Amino acid sequence: MAVVTRWFWVRHAPVINPNHIVYGASDMPVDVSETHMFSPAARALPRGERVHWLTSTAGRTQRTRDAIIREGYPAITSTEDARFAEQGLGDWEGLTWEEALPGGEQHPFWHTTAEYRPPNGESFTDVIERVHAGVRHWTAAFRGQDIICVAHGGVIRAMATIALGMAPDKGLSIGVDNCSISRFDWVEYGEAQPKQAWRTGYLNLSPRKPDGFANGAALGPDERG
Secondary structure, eight states, X not given: OOEEEEEEEEEOOOBOOTTOBOOTTXXXXXXXXXXXXXXXXXXHSOXXXXXXXXXXXSHHHHHHHHHXXXXXXXXXXXXXXXXXXXXXXXXXXXXXXXXXXXXXXXXGGGGSOTTOOOTTSOOHHHHHHHHHHHHHHXXXXXXTSEEEEEEOHHHHHHHHHHHHTOOHHHHTTOOOOTTOXXXXXXXXXXXXXXXXXXXXXXXXXXXXXXXXXXXXXXXXXXXXX
C-alpha cells in the first residue's frame, strides 16, 4: 500500500504596495478585505487531526491564514518556518523597482538564469535548495498526513520545480496567483523495491478564475492509497 504525504500550498493575499517597492523577503501589508478570495480555500482545504499548518515567518502569510479561518475554516495552530520565506532580494529591498533595476526590462535581472543573485540577496537556485530542505523535514515529520503551507510565489514556484523535476531556469516561468492553491503529493510505494516520487495534483488553482476551485470540488476526493 502506498504512503502518501499531501502538500497543499497557498500563496498569500495580494500585497498592498502603491509605491512599487521591492520587498522580497521583507514583510508588507496585504489586502484581506475581499472575502471571496479566502472562502474557497476555507471550504476546500483538508481538515482534521492529520492536517498540519505551516507558514513562513512573514506576517503576510499569517494574515492570509487568519483570513481563511475567518471564512469558516476551523481554528488551528501553525508553525513558522524561515525556509519558506520569499526570495531575498538583498540591497534592492526597500527601493522602488526603478531605483533597483535602472533600465527597466533591459536590466540583466529579467534576462538571466536561476543562478543570478542580487547584491547580498539570493538566487532562485538558493530558494529551491532551502525549500527542498524544509519540505524533506516536514514530509518526514508528518509522513502519510496532510500539510498546508501558506507561503510565497517564489517558494511555491520552487516547490513546483522540485516536484516536476524541472531545470531551475524553466521553473522561473511558472505563474502562481495570490490565494491560489497548488497540491503536490510525496508517494512512497513498493516493499521489495521501495520507490518514492512526487505526484502533481494541480498547480495554481485560483479563486479569481471561475473554473478554478470556487465550489471546492476541484480538490477532489482523498486519494491516499
